[in-house]
Amino acid sequence: MAERVLDADGWLEEAQGLISDVKDHVKRIEVSKALTSTNSRIYLNVETLEGGKYTFELTVQGFRFCGKDFDLDNWENADYYETPYALLNTVSPRFKESFMDLVFRKLAYCK
16 A cells, blocks of 8 residues: 655644544543654554553554554554554553443434
């Protein structure tokens, strides 16, 4: 798969959409200020509801954990996830609970 080239604003827009989608299901999520994003990736820091801190990158290949704390890119992990939800489900059971609760509430409201 060829890498999608975006400028800094394009990757920031992608990241802001992701942050908006998951912010209510994590303690903290933000674009890393310490790691330099490029035209093919952007780094995000996330703290799970359980208190785990991670850095992950968003690329055209998907989402990948790259650090077991904020602002780290030292985790040799080649596993990419198609969605941020799949990625966060692997480390945060409470993420899944919180997200599913929201889905159930929205479905109940539709009836």
